[in-house]
Amino acid sequence: MGLFSARARHPDVRLAARAARAGPGNRVILLTQLPAAEVTPELAAVVDEIVTLPRTVKDGFLATNSILAMGSAWLKAAGLDLPDRLPMLYAPMPPWPEEALRALVLYGPDQLAAAYDLEARLSETGLVDVQLADLRNMAHGRHVGLLNRATSTVLVTLGDPGVQPLVDKTVAVLPASLKVVDLSTTIPGPIGVLDTLVGCMRLTGEIGVSRGADPGQPRVSPSGRKLYHLPWARLASSPDGSRPARVKATAAGMVDRSQDDLDAWVEAWHRWRQSVSGRPVSAVVLDYDGTCVPTKSRTRPPALEVQQEIHRLLDHGVRIAFASGRGPSVIEELRRWIPKSFWDDVVVGIYNGGLLNPLAADVERGAAPEEDLAAAADLLREGLVGHGWELSARRWQVTVQRVGTEIADAGAAVAAILEPTLGARLKVVESGHSVDIVSRATSKRAVVDHLDVKVGEVLLIGDQGEVGGNDFELLSYSDLSLSVDRVSADRSRCWNLSEDGTAGPALLAKYLGAVQLRGRAGARFSWKQPAVRRTR
Numbered sequence: 001m002g003l004f005s006a007r008a009r010h011p012d013v014r015l016a017a018r019a020a021r022a023g024p025g026n027r028v029i030l031l032t033q034l035p036a037a038e039v040t041p042e043l044a045a046v047v048d049e050i051v052t053l054p055r056t057v058k059d060g061f062l063a064t065n066s067i068l069a070m071g072s073a074w075l076k077a078a079g080l081d082l083p084d085r086l087p088m089l090y091a092p093m094p095p096w097p098e099e100a101l102r103a104l105v106l107y108g109p110d111q112l113a114a115a116y117d118l119e120a121r122l123s124e125t126g127l128v129d130v131q132l133a134d135l136r137n138m139a140h141g142r143h144v145g146l147l148n149r150a151t152s153t154v155l156v157t158l159g160d161p162g163v164q165p166l167v168d169k170t171v172a173v174l175p176a177s178l179k180v181v182d183l184s185t186t187i188p189g190p191i192g193v194l195d196t197l198v199g200c201m202r203l204t205g206e207i208g209v210s211r212g213a214d215p216g217q218p219r220v221s222p223s224g225r226k227l228y229h230l231p232w233a234r235l236a237s238s239p240d241g242s243r244p245a246r247v248k249a250t251a252a253g254m255v256d257r258s259q260d261d262l263d264a265w266v267e268a269w270h271r272w273r274q275s276v277s278g279r280p281v282s283a284v285v286l287d288y289d290g291t292c293v294p295t296k297s298r299t300r301p302p303a304l305e306v307q308q309e310i311h312r313l314l315d316h317g318v319r320i321a322f323a324s325g326r327g328p329s330v331i332e333e334l335r336r337w338i339p340k341s342f343w344d345d346v347v348v349g350i351y352n353g354g355l356l357n358p359l360a361a362d363v364e365r366g367a368a369p370e371e372d373l374a375a376a377a378d379l380l381r382e383g384l385v386g387h388g389w390e391l392s393a394r395r396w397q398v399t400v401q402r403v404g405t406e407i408a409d410a411g412a413a414v415a416a417i418l419e420p421t422l423g424a425r426l427k428v429v430e431s432g433h434s435v436d437i438v439s440r441a442t443s444k445r446a447v448v449d450h451l452d453v454k455v456g457e458v459l460l461i462g463d464q465g466e467v468g469g470n471d472f473e474l475l476s477y478s479d480l481s482l483s484v485d486r487v488s489a490d491r492s493r494c495w496n497l498s499e500d501g502t503a504g505p506a507l508l509a510k511y512l513g514a515v516q517l518r519g520r521a522g523a524r525f526s527w528k529q530p531a532v533r534r535t536r
Contacts, residue, residue, distance in 0.1 A: 001028050002074065003047065006066035008032040008039050011231065017046045021501020028501075031070055041303075045506030049296055062121055062216055064201050071194050080191060087186060088199035094181050096203075096210045102129045102153040104146050106138055106170065108163035113193055114183075115158055118200040125215045127207045128154075135166055143174070150178055156203070159184035160192045241529065245269045247496045251466060252489035268491040273527065276480050281515050281523040282453040283319035287444075287462035287471050288330050291484050291508055292322075295432035299329075301337045306505050309512035314342050316517045319451055321347040323444035323462075325431045325470045327394060328363040335359065349447035352429060352438050352470055354396030356450050367395035372425050376418055376437050383417040398437040411435045411468060429470035432463060432485075436470060444474035456480060459525060461511055463504065465494040480525065484508050497527060 001020050005013045008030060020028045028047045032039065036050040044050065053073050072082060103122060107115040112134075119130045133142040146153060155178055159167035164184055171180055183199035185192040208215040245265035254261050289298045292306055301307065314320055320342075324330045327350050338346060343360035350363065357363060369377060377393040380400060384391075390401045402410050411430045418426060418437065429436050448458050455478050462471025465483040475481040475494040484507040488494045498507050514527045 001026055002031055003028055004031050004066075004070045006033045006063065006070075008034050008043060014040075014043045014046065017043060018500045021046050021498075021503065026501075031073060033066070033069075036297075041506070046501045046503070048503065062124070062201075062204070064216070067117070068194070068197065068201075071197060075190055075194060078190070080189075082191065082194075083187070086195045086198050088183070088195045088202065091199070093199075093202050093206050096181070096207045097154060097179055098210055100128065100152060100154045100179060102131070102149060103156050104142070104153055105130060105132050105156045105158065106167070107132065107134055107158040108160055108167065109134065110160055110162065110189075111158040111193060111196055114196040114200050117197055118156070118158075118203070121200065121204040121215065122207070125204070125208070125213070125218055127204070127211055127213065127215065135163065135170060138170060146178075147175070150175065154179045154181055156180075157182045157184055158196050158200075160196070161186065161188045241499065242266055242269075243499050243501075244495055244497055247487055248489065248491065251487050265491070269495070272479070272492060272495060273529075276525055277527070279480055279525045280457045281318060281459050281480075281525050282457040283321065283448075283451050284313060284459045284461065284512070284515065285321045285323055285444075285447050285451070285474065286508070287464070287474070288322050288324040288333075289326065290432040290463035290504060291461060291471075292505060293333075294504055298326075298433075299333065301333070303505050303509070305509040306512070307337050309509055311339070312517075313512065313515060313523070314338075314345075316523065318515065318517075318523050319345065319347075319453070321349070321447050321451060323349045323353055323447040323471075323474055325352045325397075325399075325429070325434070325436050327351060327397075328365055331357075331359060331363060347447060347450055349444060349450070351394065351396035352436055352442055353444040353446040354438055354442045356446060369393040369395055369398060370439075372422060372439065373398050373437065376422055376426055379417055379421070380414060380437075384413060396438065396442065400435045400437070401433065407432065407435065428468075429472070430464060430468055431470045444471065445477050448474070448477055459511075459515065461508060482511050484511070497529075499529070 003013070003017055003020065017028050017030065020026050029049045029051060030039065030047040031051045031053055033053050033055045035052055039050055053069055075082060105115050105118055115132050119132055122128050122130045146155065157167050157171065157180060167184060181203065183196055183203060185195040187195050204215050242262065245262060249262060249265045286292055289295050292302045293300060310320055322330065322334065330350060331348055334348065338359065344358050346359040347356060348359050349356045355363065373393060377391060377398050380391055388402050392399050400410060400414055407430050411428055414435050414437065415428045418428065425440055426437055427440050429438065448455060451458065458478060458480065460475050460478055460481040462475050462483060463485040464471040465475040465488050466472060466486045467488060469486055472488060475483060476488060476490060479493045481493045483494055483496045485496070485503050487496050514525055515523050516526045517523050
């Protein structure tokens with residue numbers, strides 16, 4: 001799901017992101033003109049990725065430049081080539097009749113976005129009253145209201161090559177005296193919508209000229225400013241307390257779940273929470289990419305709040321270990337922010353648990369893959385179809401990436417090639433950025449076993465907890481396991497406790513903060529669910 005906001009500063013943006021993330025499985029990409037570092041931590045915590053678009057000139061009230069820039073970026077992201085010129089930028093714009101107080105916007109199926117944009121511009125500026133009607137709504141009754149007010153209404157048509165014959169036939173049936181402004185584009189497909197948007201923006205300007213007003217700089221009343229700055233995010237209803245259950249229900253395939261199904265998952269959620277409440281915590285094992293650091297910025301140190309929580313636990317004798325799908329590079333990253341005095345005590349399992357060492361130990365790079373992994377690499381080089389595949393083979397692991405391909409799709413392609421001949425000896429797991437092939441005997445659980453403490457007293461945290469994810473085995477090893485993102489369908493473990501859609505490192509900091517230090521009693525896990533506000 002794409003969330004557009006030029007400056008990403010208004011609290012409504014975070015409220016929209018939280019609402020989107022509250023739906024289980026939803027992924028949110030923020031497209032903004034701010035550098036990622038300038039996005040507020042509160043907003044960054046509830047989006048999966050931040051994409052910075054080129055800055056445009058400063059916008060007025062109607063955000064014309066920002067909307068066109070973001071629309072263009074969205075089309076480019078979809079792989080479409082934009083023309084050098086959009087016809088509507090240069091087409092003559094018919095004058096708006098001074099006596100026209102209403103507009104009925106008649107649009108084809110693909111022009112819905114442009115129709116909504118025009119309605120917003122004309123309604124927000126108060127230039128004319130607006131009504132929207134698609135082509136069939138017009139045929140099913142809207143024509144009556146139109147003709148009853150024909151003297152004060154202009155019919156604005158938004159068509160494209162796919163529906164232009166029907167637009168023309170519809171207009172031809174109506175009385176010839178009806179005033180019509182045609183903003184139909186000659187460009188087919190999504191790019192045609194961008195062209196129509198330009199026409200709608202220019203028409204708004206023409207109507208403003210006819211009224212002696214500048215739509216981009218309207219007079220905003222004091223009450224309007226107060227409305228804009230109302231604390232919606234604080235006043236809106238709080239989460240209902242069921243999101244952890246809904247996330248699990250979705251993982252179990254209950255997309256169209258009944259209330260009885262959801263109630264059963266809520267009950268499972270309460271039982272799990274009671275079973276782990278107050279549980280002793282002797283150690284914490286963490287995935288790294290996607291859990292401690294965002295996948296897109298995995299070469300940077302974690303957020304300060306994550307570092308502080310890990311340092312707090314280390315200072316009080318709680319053992320910390322990391323289980324990563326990466327190789328020696330993760331060791332270098334950890335050494336940048338974990339105090340050297342703890343390096344001998346911190347265990348790092350790289351290559352999905354294929355190699356275990358204390359953080360103080362150096363690891364040899366560049367070792368050739370073992371026989372089965374070498375065979376897998378050869379099969380993949382020969383069998384993967386298309387361009388852009390990147391493959392690296394190490395002694396303990398083969399890693400595959402492809403830019404522009406969903407990880408799940410890449411994983412399916414890799415598994416289809418390897419399963420017939422090597423499936424009994426190798427397994428395919430997915431991280432947030434790559435597909436890894438490792439021996440069947442390799443597991444992140446090895447990190448837990450290496451700590452030599454009770455498995456039930458080790459807090460396990462990752463982000464890819466679904467079947468096939470590279471944290472599935474880790475997070476299914478104990479009931480004291482949490483995900484900062486994807487979960488399995490097992491009701492007894494691997495829960496995501498976020499109520500507002502917070503994910504990744506921001507949610508990890510909350511999980512670690514729930515490990516309470518109690519002197520001689522040691523550390524215990526105590527999760528306090530946020531208060532739920534009841535609506536009246």
